[in-house]
Every structure is written in C-alpha cells, then in structure tokens.
Amino acid sequence: MKVDILASGSAGNCIALTTAGKTILIDAGIAKTKIEKRLLEVAIRPDSITAIFITHAHGDHTKGLPLANKYGIPVYATVGEWKGISGVDERLRRTLETRYGDYEPSYLGGVTVYPFHTHHDSYEPVGYAIEPDIGPRACVVFDTGKLDNDMLAMMEGSIYIIEANHDRDMVAESNYPDSVKARVLSDLGHLSNEQTAAALTELIRGSGEQIYLTHLSSSNNMPTLAEATVKAALRRKGFLEGTHYHLEVV
Incomplete structure (x- = not known):
C-alpha cells in the first residue's frame, strides 16, 4: 500500500x-x-x-x-x-x-x-x-479524545496513521483559554502523545509495522517530543524503531 x-x-x-x-x-x-x-x-x-x-x-x-x-x-x-x-x-x-x-x-x-x-x-x-484483498491493512484515526477497546480491535493491521496532537503539559501551560484547554484534553478532543503511545503499545507486534504520527498541534507539540514519547513506550515493550517497526512524524 x-x-x-x-x-x-x-x-x-x-x-x-x-x-x-x-x-x-x-x-x-x-x-x-x-x-x-x-x-x-x-x-x-x-x-x-x-x-x-x-x-x-x-x-x-x-x-x-x-x-x-x-x-x-x-x-x-x-x-x-x-x-x-x-x-x-x-x-x-x-x-x-x-x-x-x-x-x-x-x-x-x-x-x-x-x-x-x-x-x-x-x-x-x-x-x-482500509483492507485490500491482498496486501497490508491500514487504519486512519484523526481527531478523537480517546481510544476504546472497540476502536483498538478495528485498528489492528500493518500501517497506522494516527494523530499525536499534543503534549498535555504544553496545553496546560499554553495561552489557550481554559475552555479550549478543557476541550482539547477532554474525551471529545484530541489524542495526546501519551495516549497515542499507549495505544500503539497495544497494537504493535514488532513485525515491521509502519507508523505515521499526524495532526500534531503547531502550538502544543513538537515532532521530536511526539516521536520520543512513542519510541520510549515501544522500547519498554522490547520494540526498537528500524528493527521492529518504522516511524514517521508528519
């Protein structure tokens, strides 16, 4: 694909x-x-x-x-x-x-x-x-405040295109109005780096999966931070980037 x-x-x-x-x-x-x-x-x-x-x-x-x-x-x-x-x-x-x-x-x-x-x-x-008759299965998850078990079951595949929208501490320290902060951090808002990392530890099997981290906030996240958070979580599961999976931050 x-x-x-x-x-x-x-x-x-x-x-x-x-x-x-x-x-x-x-x-x-x-x-x-x-x-x-x-x-x-x-x-x-x-x-x-x-x-x-x-x-x-x-x-x-x-x-x-x-x-x-x-x-x-x-x-x-x-x-x-x-x-x-x-x-x-x-x-x-x-x-x-x-x-x-x-x-x-x-x-x-x-x-x-x-x-x-x-x-x-x-x-x-x-x-x-997205599942072809022959070839890898991909999933796309944008704007969501949480990932539940039903979602995780549907997301199993080989290609993960998933939002890593924000760092929670950066949101807390931002100049956003309190109402906007509450929206972003809510269950109807966006995924934090930590939420995305936790989901990927449930999904990745170390079989060469491709991960794309997307929909990063320009104000409340940094590509290096999103990447480091996910890599650290997967490393704790014994998976190394470039060996067991491949990661790209968009």
Missing part, C-alpha cells in the same frame, strides 16, 4: 492511500487546488481518485471537497457528518450505513473500507480501516 500524506495538522488534513489499483482519499481538508497539486507531486492524477472518505465535518477535514464535484468522485460520510457538509453534488453523496450499531463496510472492488466510531465534538465522527 502506498501512503501519501498530502496535508496534516490544524491547517488541514488529507491522505491518499493507493492499493489494489485504486486511490482513495481520507479527508480533504485543504483547498482543492492544493490537493490537485500535491497529488500530481506524488504521481497521482486527480481524475483517478476512486472515492473520498470523510472522518468528520470540521473544515480542516472538508475544505477541499469541491474536488469531488470537479472530478465526479463519490464522497462517503456518516449520516451525522453530512449535516455539516455542504456543496457536494447530490449524485456523489454516499452515506455510511449502520447495522446493529456497527458500520457497514464499503466495497470498492479489491479494497474494503471499514468505518468505526471515534470520539470527537462533531456529529458522528469515524475512523477507517
């Missing part, structure tokens, strides 16, 4: 995953023209995108959805998140359906996308597991 992180952070998020001859986007949170440019930079034609899957309707995840109308790309989102998404042609709107509380998978021919519940202050946010 080819992973191209076109944008990551509070200014916008967009990931291209290419597998089984198809490219899908997870979120489209930067301007349409920037998505087009960055796709071409990684040798992906914008008119070749199979589908766009939205995690939630906040602007840093949906700003570039006019791309869908231009190229006729189906856009998948939950019933709740469609409440906050406008400007997508009706013919391109796809709703992620549930059955007995779980989301139905989306079959794209050679690759299956499994949505799962996350925890954020939006209508009905989700993460995604």
Whole structure:
C-alpha cells in the first residue's frame, strides 16, 4: 500500500492511500487546488481518485471537497457528518450505513473500507480501516479524545496513521483559554502523545509495522517530543524503531 500524506495538522488534513489499483482519499481538508497539486507531486492524477472518505465535518477535514464535484468522485460520510457538509453534488453523496450499531463496510472492488466510531465534538465522527484483498491493512484515526477497546480491535493491521496532537503539559501551560484547554484534553478532543503511545503499545507486534504520527498541534507539540514519547513506550515493550517497526512524524 502506498501512503501519501498530502496535508496534516490544524491547517488541514488529507491522505491518499493507493492499493489494489485504486486511490482513495481520507479527508480533504485543504483547498482543492492544493490537493490537485500535491497529488500530481506524488504521481497521482486527480481524475483517478476512486472515492473520498470523510472522518468528520470540521473544515480542516472538508475544505477541499469541491474536488469531488470537479472530478465526479463519490464522497462517503456518516449520516451525522453530512449535516455539516455542504456543496457536494447530490449524485456523489454516499452515506455510511449502520447495522446493529456497527458500520457497514464499503466495497470498492479489491479494497474494503471499514468505518468505526471515534470520539470527537462533531456529529458522528469515524475512523477507517482500509483492507485490500491482498496486501497490508491500514487504519486512519484523526481527531478523537480517546481510544476504546472497540476502536483498538478495528485498528489492528500493518500501517497506522494516527494523530499525536499534543503534549498535555504544553496545553496546560499554553495561552489557550481554559475552555479550549478543557476541550482539547477532554474525551471529545484530541489524542495526546501519551495516549497515542499507549495505544500503539497495544497494537504493535514488532513485525515491521509502519507508523505515521499526524495532526500534531503547531502550538502544543513538537515532532521530536511526539516521536520520543512513542519510541520510549515501544522500547519498554522490547520494540526498537528500524528493527521492529518504522516511524514517521508528519
């Protein structure tokens, strides 16, 4: 599976995953023209995108959805998140359906996308597991204030694209209003470095998994700090970066 992180952070998020001859986007949170440019930079034609899957309707995840109308790309989102998404042609709107509380998978021919519940202050946010018929399984988890056991079960795979948004001490010492601090640190906010590290210690098996730390706060985190926190936690489990897994901070 080819992973191209076109944008990551509070200014916008967009990931291209290419597998089984198809490219899908997870979120489209930067301007349409920037998505087009960055796709071409990684040798992906914008008119070749199979589908766009939205995690939630906040602007840093949906700003570039006019791309869908231009190229006729189906856009998948939950019933709740469609409440906050406008400007997508009706013919391109796809709703992620549930059955007995779980989301139905989306079959794209050679690759299956499994949505799962996350925890954020939006209508009905989700993460995604992307599983080709042949090849490694990837999961994408953005904006979530916590990771529960159901999420961890869905996230098992070989490629982890997960937010490491903030350092809790940096948030506490920041100039953010108390209400914003409380939101970021809440169960409906964002993952801290420590939360992400703890989840990865449950998921990583030392079989060469690829980890991408994403959605870092520009104010309340540092790439070196996020990287060091995760590496230290995995080292305590006996796993070394470059030997048992590979890590990239985006």
